[in-house]
Amino acid sequence: MDAHEFKEAATATIDDIIAYFETLPARDVVSRVEPGYLRKLLPSSAPQEGEAWPAIQRDVEAKIMPGITHWSHPGFHAFFPCATSYPSILGELYSAALSGACFNWICSPAVTELETVVLDWLAQMLGLPPCFLSTGPTAGGGVIQGSASEAVLTAMVAARDKYLRETVPAHLEGDAREDAVMVKRSKMVALATTLTHSSAKKAALILGCRFRAIKVREEDGYALTKVGLTAALDECRAQGLEPFFLAVTLGTTDVCSVDDFAGVAEALDEHAPAGQPGEVWVHVDAAYAGAALVCPEVQESTRIELISRFHSFDMNMHKWLLVNFDASCFFVRDREWLVQALSVNQAVYGNKASDGGLVTDYREWQIPLGRRFRSLKIWFVLRSYGVKGLQEYIRRTIKMGEEFAEALRVRSDLFEIVTGPSFALTVFRLAAKSESASLEERNALTRNLYEKVNATGKIWLTSTELDGRFAIRLMTGVRTTEGEHIQTAVKTLVEVAEEVMRG
Ligand code: PLP
Structure with a gap:
């Protein structure tokens, strides 16, 4: 496809996308195809000769659309939303054109720097305490992850590393240290509630660590309370287990309940005070409802300032904040916790800027190496709608x-x-x-x-x-x-x- 053909194809595609949104209400929300429908419609192997765009585009409507469930349909009331918007789509276009595996700052300085800036903007918009900003007092900051599941796994890895660093005696070295770490790991347990999203349990499964779900009750509004958490901490202690991680939720998947942040902080302070070695890392999962924090009245009603006591926070702009998948925005109070847990050096990735410690290399804040230019679509959405536009939409x-x-x-x-x-x-x-x-x-x-x-x-x-x-x-x-x-x-x-x- 040359530039001229691209222009024609892109124009036709944009027209098609606009027509899709305009005619969306007339479609059924959920696809009605039978499993395996698509194999019957497609050739059994890739074409030997290249095809012209109009033939390819025709097949989108004929073969793909029947198998699409329309998440932007006005009658879509399932799960949570999975947003998109025109500015976000434009961000994806540029991102695809500027494709790169931007794991280090030098791989495209703008990719790293725009991400740091827009996540600071977002933290301010959501009313997060300043400790979660890259410019805040505790050297925190935000990073875009692929999903809330990836964020909770990343948080749990960092929490495990921090806990082991703080509780395994520093003088142990070599085999003796490895043995002590293994003994400690066998006792460590990650906590969540019976309404925490399954991604927390999955993270524990992947990490091979123990997991306990604390029962939340209807009479408490399906929220984790001080009483519930204290009982769980006592039970762990009685069993010789060591809680190192707790997932709390702002907007549970089933009912959108919010855990009692003040009660959680009090229970934890009685167990292992904040800032002491061996404190429990608290991750706030606000995957969906975190978007509503753009409204000051929601910041007030959820008492979001209380999370300055906690360690990490994650929300998906791609759920309810008009940025398309994927844009999970993960914030930590101290970025060194991530770097210490996830930094593994390999000669091929060395460069002057990284080695001089002058820059952020986001590969050290995440599980994969490579990363896309995802901040562009966030930047476009924030600039196109403005804070007021997003508040209006959420309200x-x-x-x-x-x-x-x-x-x-x-x-x-x-x-x-x-x-x-x-x-x-x-x-x-x-x-x-x-x-x-x-x-x-x-x-x-x-x-x-x-x-x-x-x-x-x-x-x-x-x-x-x-x-x-x-x-x-x-x-x-x-x-x-x-x-x-x-x-x-x-x-x-x-x-x-x-x-x-x-x-
Ligand atoms: N946390 C909560 C509260 C959710 O509702 C969901 C999904 O809906 C997730 C986590 C998982 O989100 P993701 O698909 O980004 O991993």
Whole structure:
């Protein structure tokens, strides 16, 4: 493809993308293809001769689109959003053109420096304590990771390294040190809660370390409390285990609950005070709801300043902040914790700037070596929308969540809200048909409602299970969703619920 052909192809592609967004509401939200559909439509091997762009582009609509589930559809109320926006798409275009494996500063100074700048902007916008800024008092800073799962794994690696450094006697060397480290590692345990995202457990699995999930209860709003954490710490101690890591959540996946940061800090201070050797590393997983911190009222209600006591924080701009996948923004209070755990030198990567210690080499803050120019799309989104534009969008989607929950309350003969609305997420189930209805009956009816509504193709919902109760989640955070789409969702739910209730 030469420059002229690229121009024609790119223009046609952009036209196609615009048409896609404009016609999106007319499509079914979820793909209806059968497993293996695509192999039947494609040749069994790659073409020997190159093809012209129009033929390739035609196949996007004919062969790919049927297998796409539309995450930007206004009726997409499942999981959490996975955003995109025009400025973000433009960022990806430039990033693809400037392709490189920018692991060291010298590999493209702008890639590293823009990332540091925009993550400082973001930390300020979210109201994170200054210790998480690269210019802050504790030499912290942010780095873009591929996902929240990668971020929690990175945090756990750094936490393990810090804990071992602080607790294995410094005078031990060689084999004696290796033995002492292995004995210590066998006792170390990572903690989370029963509503923490599965990525924390997966990180522990990958690292081969023990993992305990502390039960969170409905009466505590499904949040980790001081009492719950203290009991778990005591139990670990009684079993000879040493907690070194705790994942707390701002906006759990199932119900968007927020752990009690003040209570967590108090419990930990009674166990191993902050700043003492062997303190527990606390990672704040704000993958989805962290985006809402762009609004000062959310910073206030979550008391985000309290996380200055904790060690790392992660949020995905690619969920609810209009940047497309991947843009997981991971912040640490002291960047040396990452560098000490993840810096492995190899002669081929040496250069004057790195060796002089003058620059940031993000390969030392992450698991992979190579990295893309991801900060560009963040920069474009922040500049195109501005802080005010993003606040407006978040507030609008939260308000739609409140309107949806209100519509359910009005029909309390049909629906019971289980949690929320919280950060644009409402969790609900079908109301009891009679006072004697059993849990199994209610679960079966709610599941029936859920499956019938999804089968309409108009909207897509996901479900969860809370203390044995099957419940439906409805999220209103997608950029294209407007009030009229919420009305469609309510109307669909009411019609199907009436039918299910009639039996
Ligand atoms: N943490 C929370 C609270 C989530 O809701 C999710 C996914 O929805 C994750 C972590 C994992 O996100 P990722 O796909 O970026 O690994």
